[in-house]
Structures are given as structure tokens and as C-alpha cells.
Amino acid sequence: MEIRPRRTDDLPGCVRMLAEVHEYDGYPNRWPDEPAKWLAPPNSVAAWVAEHDGRLVGHVVLTGRDEQLWVSRLFVDPSARGSKVGEALLRQARSRGVLMLDVVESSERAIALYERTGWTMVGRRDADWLMSDGTRPTERIYTSN
Template identity: 30%
Template sequence: MTVIVYGRSMVTIRPAEPADVDRARRLAHDAYRHYTERIGRPPAPMEADYAAVVDAGTMWVAEDDGRMVGFIVLLDTDDHLLLDNVAVDPLAQGRGVGARLLALAEEQAVARGHDRIELYTNEAMTENLDYYPRKGYVETRRAEQDGYRRVFFAKSLEGRSS
């Protein structure tokens, strides 16, 4: 478990449990719904199968006083860790929760023997196109995938050891 302290508030990060599924769905809806109009349909994270994600053991949640304020989904591939989804409750944004979840991804990647993290975002999520480069991610390509116009990023972790 990881603890982040903000003034009098403590955010903890832990592996997701079955009881988190409904909260994750609601958080994804709240975090992504404003993109629906830009994209022309609900973003993929709003339609994800969170029960399957939790069952697979690939999700971690960030909580503040028992309230889910964010989550991250990490998937192993043959040659990198895929950051499949990261979401922060709009009411908790700007408090470093997203940055801490990205740091967890790096820790997990190194611990699992990966030297690279990859992720993608929707082209219409312009805030992310600025955010990820500030966190060390480099745009690698743009393509249509699953009916979405996506921008792919990667971050090298070479030289980091577990």
C-alpha cells in the first residue's frame, strides 16, 4: 500500500477488490463523460468491463478517507507494461493523484522486468496530449483503433532497477 499526504488528507493506493467495481464504473463515468461530445461517443473507459479488470488483478485504486479518488489499470505485454487506463475523480484532480498513479505504473513496470511503459489516449482528449509529455512520455504514433482516433505514447525506463 502507498500513502500520499495532502495537508490533513491521506490518499492510499492498493490493489482493487471486487467491492470496488461499481465505484470504478462511477468514477470512470465522472472522469470521462465530458469527452463524449468531443469524441462523438462515450470514451472506451466508460464502457470497460471493470469486473473483469478487477478479477484479473490489473487495477489499483487510490482512496481518500475510504472514497475512491482514482484508479489505474496495468497490463503486462511481452516487451512493455501497458498503462491501459488511468482515471482521477474530477473533484480530486490537481492534488497529485494522477501523478502518483503514473509513478506506481513505473514502479510496477520495473518490478516486473519491463524497461518501457506504453499508453494511448484519444486524440480529442487534448489535455492528455499536454500532460503525458510533461511526465516523460513521448508520442510514438497516431492511428485509428477500435473506432477511436488514438495517440500512442511510450516512456523508457532503461537504467532503472527494481
């Protein structure tokens, strides 16, 4: 597996992978109108992909907000789960310094990944967005220390 900076020409493959993730486990909860733009938000600082045998198997973006760097848009192709792709992408992101992330409290697999890789929960908050069913989820806030 190789972790490398995401290129513009990776976006179509990332959108296909995101569609598989969305179908498999509902992330993101609401499918974006423009998924390629969703994967490259305007406040992006850096983005990486994981590639295995020439196939994209993971994606992560760092965004800058509130004078912090935040992990965003982290997902792993369902067929590559269990092969440490998420851990490798988080390790790459952490090379940029202390990071923050938020995760919906019902995302048990993601929470397990963060806690297994040493992230510390520092709080909870109501999300500033609504789920597709109209409910406002609770998010856990983590720091990489």
C-alpha cells in the same frame, strides 16, 4: 492520498467514479455494457486505485499485450483533478518497468499529463475501434522510457 492495489470489492466504487468521469468528459467514449468487466480486462496484469479520506479518486490498470505492459483505464474523479492523483497512479504503474500507452489525440488534458510526467511520444496510429459518432480517432502512442 493513498495508492493501493485494486480489490474486487473496489469495483462498484470504480464504476460509480467512471460514470462521473464519463458524464464530465466523455471517457470512455462508448459506455461499456459491463463496466466492471471493462475495468478488469482479461489481459490485466495489475491494477491500483487512489483513495483520499476513504473515497476512491482514481484508477489505473496495466495490461499485457504485444509482449509489452500498457497503461489502460486511467481516470481521475473530476472532483480530485489538479491534486496529482493521475501523476501518483502513473508513478505507481511505472514501478513495473518500461510501459506503453495510447491516448486519443483529442484528449488534451491526458496528453498534457503524460508529457509533463516525462512520457515520450513514439508514434501515431488510427485506432482499431470507432467513436460513438462512427469516426475512427487517431491515437498517440507513448513510452515511459
